[in-house]
Structure formats: structure tokens, C-alpha cells
Amino acid sequence: MSQYKNTLVWFRRDLRDYDHAALYHALKNSEQVFCIFVFDTDILNLLSDKADRRVEFIWESVNELKTALQKHGGDLIIRHGASREVIPEEAARLNIEAVFSNRDYEPSANLRDEDVACKLAQKNIAFHQFKDQVLFEKDEVLTQQGKPYGVFTPYKNAHLKKLNDYYLKAYPVDSYIKHLAPCSAQAMPSLESMNFQRTNLAQMKLPTGMSGAILLFEDFTNRIRSYQDTRNFPAIKGPSYLSVHLRFGTISIRHLARTAYNIGGAGAETWLNELIWRDFYFQILHHNPKVAAGHAYKAEFEAIPFPNNSHLFKAWCDGMTGYPLIDAAMRQLNQTGYMHNRLRMVAASFLVKDLLIDWRWGERYFAEKLIDFDLSANNGGWQWAASTGCDAQPWFRIFNPLTQSEKFDSAGKFIRKYVPELAKCEDKEIHAPWLIPPLKLQATNIEIGKDYPAPVVDHANQREQALALYKNASNAGKLKAETVDNQGELS
Numbered sequence: 001m002s003q004y005k006n007t008l009v010w011f012r013r014d015l016r017d018y019d020h021a022a023l024y025h026a027l028k029n030s031e032q033v034f035c036i037f038v039f040d041t042d043i044l045n046l047l048s049d050k051a052d053r054r055v056e057f058i059w060e061s062v063n064e065l066k067t068a069l070q071k072h073g074g075d076l077i078i079r080h081g082a083s084r085e086v087i088p089e090e091a092a093r094l095n096i097e098a099v100f101s102n103r104d105y106e107p108s109a110n111l112r113d114e115d116v117a118c119k120l121a122q123k124n125i126a127f128h129q130f131k132d133q134v135l136f137e138k139d140e141v142l143t144q145q146g147k148p149y150g151v152f153t154p155y156k157n158a159h160l161k162k163l164n165d166y167y168l169k170a171y172p173v174d175s176y177i178k179h180l181a182p183c184s185a186q187a188m189p190s191l192e193s194m195n196f197q198r199t200n201l202a203q204m205k206l207p208t209g210m211s212g213a214i215l216l217f218e219d220f221t222n223r224i225r226s227y228q229d230t231r232n233f234p235a236i237k238g239p240s241y242l243s244v245h246l247r248f249g250t251i252s253i254r255h256l257a258r259t260a261y262n263i264g265g266a267g268a269e270t271w272l273n274e275l276i277w278r279d280f281y282f283q284i285l286h287h288n289p290k291v292a293a294g295h296a297y298k299a300e301f302e303a304i305p306f307p308n309n310s311h312l313f314k315a316w317c318d319g320m321t322g323y324p325l326i327d328a329a330m331r332q333l334n335q336t337g338y339m340h341n342r343l344r345m346v347a348a349s350f351l352v353k354d355l356l357i358d359w360r361w362g363e364r365y366f367a368e369k370l371i372d373f374d375l376s377a378n379n380g381g382w383q384w385a386a387s388t389g390c391d392a393q394p395w396f397r398i399f400n401p402l403t404q405s406e407k408f409d410s411a412g413k414f415i416r417k418y419v420p421e422l423a424k425c426e427d428k429e430i431h432a433p434w435l436i437p438p439l440k441l442q443a444t445n446i447e448i449g450k451d452y453p454a455p456v457v458d459h460a461n462q463r464e465q466a467l468a469l470y471k472n473a474s475n476a477g478k479l480k481a482e483t484v485d486n487q488g489e490l491s
Helices: 021-028 053-071 083-093 107-122 152-162 173-179 209-221 224-230 243-248 253-263 265-287 289-293 310-318 324-336 341-354 359-369 375-385 401-408 413-418 438-442 459-490
Strands: 004-011 030-040 076-081 098-102 126-130
Touching: 004 021, 004 083, 021 030, 021 098, 021 126, 021 173, 030 053, 030 083, 030 173, 053 076, 053 209, 053 243, 076 083, 083 107, 098 107, 107 126, 107 289, 152 265, 209 243, 209 253, 224 253, 224 265, 253 265, 265 289, 265 375, 289 375, 310 324, 310 341, 310 359, 324 341, 324 359, 324 401, 324 413, 341 359, 341 375, 341 401, 341 459, 359 375
Parallel strands: 004 030, 004 098, 030 076, 098 126
Antiparallel strands: none
């Protein structure tokens, strides 16, 4: 006998109809299950660019999910408004006894869900949440002392030790899909009606929705064995390109991890580690919500006095720094909403330790531009590069943009794609065009400073300044800690 007569599944970062924790539990415990997605104005109104690829990706994926649910005999109710108001209102309208959703871990989402839960409780409607977008959450992987990990490798080892078939098995949604509530076709609001517009998403050939995710993953499984050898080279088809699908849940994390686990070998294991990094940053956010408010994970680096030159920041944003690999990476981001993972690290390091600009500036820019933006991973990556985060790059290690370029794009193929003004440069010279002899440079029809900028900074000089900034901050942090300890001893 079903526990509930009518329930409502609230879709958010889980835009699929299979292996879905909340949908499974609702179907299993209900006579009738209604489904809803809300284009949340509390989120959308914060987006200044109305040609946002993320919104279009969501719209396309929601549309596919809606069609899939219709084929199962149900439908997806779609609303445009504030979720904290819409969900309680729709639940009351449909005579819902319980709302089911999968957990979100961002502080703003937690506040929203607490508000929704409170409003539902006032109407005597239950609110059930489930783990779905991660393999392990919150306190599921702790040290032997019962504390959260702050370093990735021991976290990974504990994660892998705990990971087994139980955590990898799919939720059998199809077994109970007949419990979807039959309802008349629900209208799908257009992007334009929500004051958004189409982007170049279609031209990018990034497949959307569940079908797009499966297509990409099937392609990747044919390449996964070489992943560890190809993943760092932006001109090579090495990554899975699934980050945006993971972000919006058009594919199941359990399906991905289970496949990698079963394939085995160095490539699959390396990629599985990337999925574990994702879990790691989620648990860091859970245990350290301060990072979502712009605070450094390492307190001693909270207030490094970066010069924060706005002209240098604009050059970085525009891909006009005079360092070809950096510029290619930034132009890729601006043109596509995507940046190769190796280049995210290099571009971030360059902003902070070459241009001496606060990492928070870069974090915000990526948050605006990345189609796969995820607060925990974006913050974790930026704090890693800035040496302010957990398990971070040591502050005295600084990427050299030239050696990174020569190592990971040796033939300049990626650079030529996004910095076409350098297309005629020879492979070995494209990484530092300002060093090309004048007569040879003329043959390429490039004038440094006119057709392509001269380097906006000298790496060697900036490196010394960065080291001094961090050393002073580190010493000041140690002195503060010693003072606190001494005060504690005296008391």
C-alpha cells in the first residue's frame, strides 16, 4: 500500500527520468506522482546577460525531459517564478501530501529549501530530500577522527575504499513509472517569454538533455583508456565534455562512476578521480560554507594586498594579454562558455600570480561565463590556483605561461584556433611572438602592439612580486597564530 496518494517531484539539478533518487522514492511510495520544474526568477534575475548559454541548455534539457515524461503517461509542469513561492502554491493546488527533491548543497539553495519546507509544513505537506548528484555527501567520508578531509589524496583513498556496488547501483525508476499522474499537456514557456534569447549553443554542437549526455558519454567510453595521456592537451579530444551535463543532472553520476569502475585501467581510474574531486569540493563547501561568501579557505591568505589593476584584468578577460595560450583560453571561454581544465588552472594562476589580481575577481568572471559553472568546483579550482584553498598549489609554485604553452600546445594548434592573428607563426615561435626577430615577424603580417598585444607584464618580475606578497601574508598568518597560541597558554 502506498504511503501517499498524491506527491510532487521537484526537478532541479537532475533533469532526467532514469536513475533518479527523488523520482524513484516518490513513485515507489505514491499512488500518483506529479512532476514540476521551476525557472526560478530568484536565480534568473541575477543574470545580467540575457543571452546565457546555461539558460538555453536548461530550457532544451527541460523540454526533452517533458517529452520523456509524456511518453511515460505523465507530464512536466513548468512554471516561471520564485520556487520558494511556486512549489508550496502548486503543492496546495494539486492536493499534494509530500514533495520529493534531490539535495542541492549550495548555501543559497539550502536557505531556499528551508523556506520551502517551512511553507509546506504550514500546509501539512511533507518535504523529503535525497542524495543524487554525488556519490558521497556531507559526512559520509570522514577521517578516522570523525573530521572532514581537507586534503584530496587521503579523501580519495577513503572514498574509493568505501565505494562499492551499493553506492553505484541505479535507482529502478521504470519499475514504478506507471504511478506518474496522468495530466493534460502543460505549456512550455519560451525563452523569449522569460526575457532570455538564443545563443550560439547549437553552433557549438553541444548536445543537450539526456540524449546529448548519453551521446557524449558513449563517445568518451571509446577514448577513456587514453584519458590520462590526452586530458591535458587542449587541441586533442581528451576530456569527456560532460561537465555541463553533470552540472544539470542530465546524466547520472552513478552511471558514470559505475562505467569507469567496471572498465578499469589507468585512463578510467584517472577519470574516476576527477569525479571524486567533484565530491571532494562539495563536501568542502558543506563543511566550510564561508568559501561561498568569498572567504579564503586558508585564513592567512584572506586579505593579500593585491594591486588589482583593472586594465590588466580587462586584458585578461578579453584575451589580450600578449601571452598566446592565456589569450586562447580566455577567448575559448568567451566564445563558447567552456574552457579546457588544464587551461582553467593556467589562466587562473596567471591572473593571480602574474597580473596580481585577487582570485575572487576571476572566480566571479568564470561564474558569469562558464556553461558548466558549479559553485563548489569553481571556488575550489580558483582557491587551488591562488594557493588559498584546501590541498592547494603551494604559494611558491607559479605556472610559467610560456612553458605551459610549449608543453601542452607545442604545435600551437589550439592557439591558432582562438588567436588566428598568430596563425602564420612557426610552431616553436607562436608561444612568444614578441621574441620573433623583426624581419621574420614581418613575413607573418603581424605587428606586435598593433595586430597582437605585447605582453602586458613580464613573468619573471611578476613572479618575484607574487612571492613577496604571499611570503608576507604567510609570515603574518604564522605570527597571528603564534600570538593566539601564546594567549591561550597564558590564560
